[in-house]
Amino acid sequence: MTHGLNTIRFVSVDAMMRLVHHVGVESFLTGLAAYVEADFRRWESFDKSPRVASHSPGGVIELMPTSDGALYAFKYVNGHPQNGRLGRQTVTAFGVLAEVDTGYPTLLSEMTLLTALRTAATSAVAARALARPDSRTMALIGNGAQSEFQALAFRALLGIETLRLYDIDPAATERCAANLAPLGFSITRCTSAEEAVQGADIVTTATADKRQATILSDNMVGAGQHLNAVGGDCPGKTELAEAILHRASIFVEYPEQTRIEGEIQQLAPDHAVTELWQVLSGLAPGRTGADQITLFDSVGFATEDFSALRFVADCIAGTEYFEELDLLADPDEPRDLFGMLMRARPGEAA
């Protein structure tokens, strides 16, 4: 397809689902993870700032911009815990990629699915650097919208085939198991978080309830485990008992944001943490022993969305998984915007 000066590429939800299946879900996660990791390794080339949030009683709407000097991206994302009652998603998102040189947007993409995929890919990138290499079993606590994506990403990147599922809502566990069992996972449905973590090398927490305080208590975490804490991602929302944080080596995306939104909001502002990009770049050690407890305190960062949009832009090149959207005015003469409007009068010769 030709790409005119007046159009940008648009990836709808339907096109994204077809693209993911065209590539294959696990191949998509693997490819996406490679982009996420590559961008973490050039962390210092990004303009970084905390997200721009608009809070209201019902939730939050955020804009997450970043740029590497060549490409600019932002994501629009909302978080409204009560949306489920209305049959709506708690989180919806879309994103835009643009050229820094011209300021022209080039891609608009749905990001509700893409955010779920990039969150899982990022978790797996972190775990590949931090979990014990012989990890085989993952506890998955919180079996909501993020859970299956986590499972597939961990199988794609770390070979995890054995899952122990738990959710406060047994129907969620049932649904998660029903979605994953046909894909070849070995699944144990657990009736408590305590049961789920038994024998788990990796523990992923991805619960959604803003008011839930402690998904993992101190006695549930053992030597050598890797904790992948995905659900603690805004002020007042944490999943781990504070005592665990004092026993764990903590790895974060962007400390300025994680100290506000992540598990470490429970800690003193100067508590030592390691930035994931430094581990992935070889500038800081990741796991240093088989008995160490490692924690990836994941809150999601703008560079991951940038990586995801960059990956999608590359994936769709030459495919039919997008359409052209007439979003940009393109007058024949750039200063003659009004002339363009006048020539569009009904009955006017084109």
Added chain:
Amino acid sequence: MTHGLNTIRFVSVDAMMRLVHHVGVESFLTGLAAYVEADFRRWESFDKSPRVASHSPGGVIELMPTSDGALYAFKYVNGHPQNGRLGRQTVTAFGVLAEVDTGYPTLLSEMTLLTALRTAATSAVAARALARPDSRTMALIGNGAQSEFQALAFRALLGIETLRLYDIDPAATERCAANLAPLGFSITRCTSAEEAVQGADIVTTATADKRQATILSDNMVGAGQHLNAVGGDCPGKTELAEAILHRASIFVEYPEQTRIEGEIQQLAPDHAVTELWQVLSGLAPGRTGADQITLFDSVGFATEDFSALRFVADCIAGTEYFEELDLLADPDEPRDLFGMLMRARPGEAA
């Protein structure tokens, strides 16, 4: 058209042009001005913050969010002075309107044209409050993409029929005159800014060159004039000699932003200015005498884009001037995002 949970309304450039002609350009400007003025009058109900800018050697990309507690809007806009050389617009823009209660976006609209329209409408709203009521003649200095919109907005709101045009590029003046003469304006083409301002009740400056320092010098501005300074809109870009500012009563949109971006960046940070919303609300005087020089130091603010998107959303209701865009994931069961993806597998029963 039905509006599903998975779609948002999209107004393309083509649809916007058809909508504007359907309503009529001047009626559209009048309607838009009413929304802009109404929102200025409830200024205190808005969340306001300076725009979020990403600067690069070639220009800037900005996000401009605001909310009134019921609706949320943001605009994406770039400014790249060298784009004209590439046959591209210096400024392109699009915007999104969303519901605060659910965080769901409801409208995506082109805003290159719409920004030109709202800027002109805002100028005319300010001038209606600040110019002498007997104003009949407007000098229009800078005959680029904004110029014709200014002319039409001032005719629609203030009855201005007589224009004195000047641009450093005579071809721009010629094009502006050729666009406006058929619409019934009385037009004088001037060969200097000095000539243009002679006998003008209102002087609009809308030049684009970042490096230009002084479009109006002190001796060019006389008693009783209203100055509508549109082009000074980023750090380092001003159009008026500083001496003029000391003789004028200055009115601004959002002082925190104007002191950085507007003409008043030339002044001390505590120089007295009046906020336009206070004049429109009757809380502060506008023009107090026939000899007073009034200046609207316009830089453009997020609430004006909010008003414009709100106006467009109301305009398109029940019309065909939009399409539905499949931007939002809408699984049957909100937590089952993965199930929605799996059911979209090629060959899967729908």
